Amino acid sequence: MAAARRAPVITPQAEDFPRWYQDVLNKAELADNGPVRGTMVIRPYGFGLWERMQAELDRRIKLAGAENAYFPLFIPQSYLTRESEHVEGFSPELAVVTHGGGKELEEPLVVRPTSETVVGEFMAKWIQSYRDLPLLLNQWANVVRWELRPRVFLRTSEFLWQEGHTAHATREDAAAYAAKILHEVYADFMVNVLAIPLYLGIKPSYDRFAGAVNTLACEAMMRDGKALQMGTSHELGQNFARAFDILYLDGDNNQQLAWTTSWGASTRMVGGLIMAHGDDNGLRIPPALAHIQAVVIMVREGDEVDAAARKLVADIGDHGVKVRLDDRTGAPLGRRLTDWELKGVPVRIEVGPRELERNEVTVVRRDTGDKQRVSVEGASAAVAELMDQIQDDMLAAATEFRDSNTADAATINEVLDAAATGFARVPWQVVAGEDAKAALADKAVTVRCIERADGTVPDNENEPDLVAYCARSY
RNA sequence: CGGGACGUGGCGCAGCUUGGUAGCGCGCAUCGUUCGGGACGAUGAGGUCGCCGGUUCAAAUCCGGCCGUCCCGACCA
Known part of the structure; x- marks a missing residue:
């Protein structure tokens, strides 16, 4: 209805999808390019999305039994060369530090592109017996890969991620754990929180992680029909165990090589979220992820409106919904509505004198644009109910889109x-x-x-x- | 790294062909009128035209080099 009269504030997807993506990044205040090629500045609203992703993933990672640790940013260059396929795969994209404290270093340091090598070195130190296995570690960190063609969130020279590293006594146990991460951490999070349907499978052998014997991946479809790899889980066989002497004594007092895995998901998921759900009005964030799930908008100034809006915010909050108040009545309404749409907040509630005369408010869904009038008293419950409804509908819509394409x-x-x-x-x-x-x-x-x-x-x-x-x- | 496009106030652009003291829209500030889908008017702040070098009396405009951005590839979370 009103949609047709709206002037587009961003480039329509059908006209130029890459430009639409850039426009969303800017208008929804998600990120800017950093001063160094390929780097990005993540703005508060964009970082809020990442923080929620972190929280949801971290919970699942811990449920899968892994514990968080932290390994250093700098890795001795010699570590990288210990696993031949690993060096070969990562050498072209390494950032290397050659000077420190004003002097040339005796051995160059690599800024970690991933941490299998340092982690391997310490696993070797910490693991003595089969009783020490499995060793299940995760770290939240930044890594650097000198990318030739950077794109904000999708492929930046520095990005944030979690990288899990585990060691197991048997191939079967390692394989089962890599699969467990794929299903119980990544797929569960991406499908149920991000509302992004996935194809889960293995990568062709020529496309595995450098040093892996098997790579499991989550592939999602973006709204331009292209694929985005949202996360990977690797079986590393005994390759890194061999390179870093990760040995344990089995129950028969024999030295055995451990079997390791690694798995990661990164800020790329923010790009995936944008491109899997965004429309011509901007971002659409599924309620389970949104750090602002609903916004109460004071349509006009006024004591009645003010009181009703504030009470509604409190009530909605009591229903467990993360809600904001937009009381910027000095700014044009259309402008504010557009802003919240660009940012993809799942539900907005408009409170104005016209509604209040009938003791009602207007509740609008971001995903479908559907508007409904509900009584002031019933509003908070209705909003709370919408959260689950929108979550389900967004996954259903994304699944329908993927299947039909x-x-x-x-x-x-x-x-x-x-x-x-x-x-x-x-x-x-x-x-x-x-x-x-x-x-x-x-x-x-x-x-x-x-x-x-x-x-x-x-x-x-x-x-x-x-x-x-x-x-x-x- | 190869191919293409581009780099001019915060954002989007015009000006460059035919060198001659930097312009438009949006945004921003103040005031007023407005206010249910990015309001209107007035006033105002803000740039030396990506960087370096060259040609010239004079360069945003011409020439060379470099850097960066975007798109299409190759590489990749």
């Missing part, structure tokens, strides 16, 4: 066709070969992950009847 394909050409606008689901055999890989790469399409036909995660890519999801990606 995922097409079955049987040939390379069909894959390319489907991947031009969305995802292709294709028998893994069709795209597994080198020629197929090259044909897809020619159109910037890659295999995002490999699943079993029933949607479960396979043990390896050689199982029969696997399906691959292919797409263009960020």
Whole structure:
């Protein structure tokens, strides 16, 4: 209704999706570019989103049994070279410190691109016996990778993340834990909090983490049909245990190499949230994530309005909803409404004299734009109820979008066709070969992950009847 | 790192072809009128045109180099 009369404040998605993304970053006050190429300044509203992600992930990580620790930012360069695939994979993107205290250092220091190596060094020290296993660690940290093509949140030279590192006595135990993280931490968080549906699977062997023997991934579809890897969980086999002497004595008094895993999810998820849910009016934040879940807007100045709005804020807060009051009656209403829409606050409640005459307020959903009049007395309960409703509806809408933009394909050409606008689901055999890989790469399409036909995660890519999801990606 | 576009007050842009004392819209400040979907008027603050060098009496405008941003690739959370 009123939507048609609104002047767009950001570039419409259909017109220029990358520009829409930039506009949202600016208008919703999420982040700015930093002074050094590829770095970003995360503004308070954007950091609020990250803090909620941290809190929700951290809770799940602890439920999975891992404890937080902290390892240093600087890593001796020699550590990186201990695992050959790891060095090879990360060397091109390292930031290296060669001077300190005004002198050239005897050994250059690497600014961590990830911490498998330092963690490995200390795991070796801390683990003596099978009784010390499993050792389940996590750290929240910043890491640096000298990216060639940075994009705010999606690929920055410095980013924030959590990186988990675990050591186990057996391959089976390590594999089970890597899968547990994928399902119980990442998928549970992304689906139930971020309301982003996922394809979970393994990465093709050529696309594994440097040094891993198996990489599990969460792939999400953005609203332009491209894929974003939202998190990964790796089985590292005994590669790092061998490189760092992570040994333990088993029950028979024999020295054994441990089996390790690592897993990470980063500030990239903020970019994923923006692109998975955002629309032409800006951000849409699912209630379970929002650090501002509802905003009560005083439409006009006035004692009655003021009193009613403040009481409503208190009542809504009592119903367990994180609520803000917008009492900036000096600013034009339209401006304020637009601001809250840009920021994606799930529900707004408009309180003005017109409503109050009938003892009502207007409740508006950000996800659908639906407006309803509710009685002042019933408003807080209605808002509280909407939280769950919106959460469910956003996941349903995102799932519907993903499914309707995922097409079955049987040939390379069909894959390319489907991947031009969305995802292709294709028998893994069709795209597994080198020629197929090259044909897809020619159109910037890659295999995002490999699943079993029933949607479960396979043990390896050689199982029969696997399906691959292919797409263009960020 | 390869290809393309671009860099002019906080943001978005014009000016550059045909060198000659920097302009528009939005935003911001003050005042007034407004106020249920980014209000209007008046007044005002704010830039030396990404950086370095060259040509010239004179450079935002021409030439060279560098840096940065965005897009498309390759690399990647």
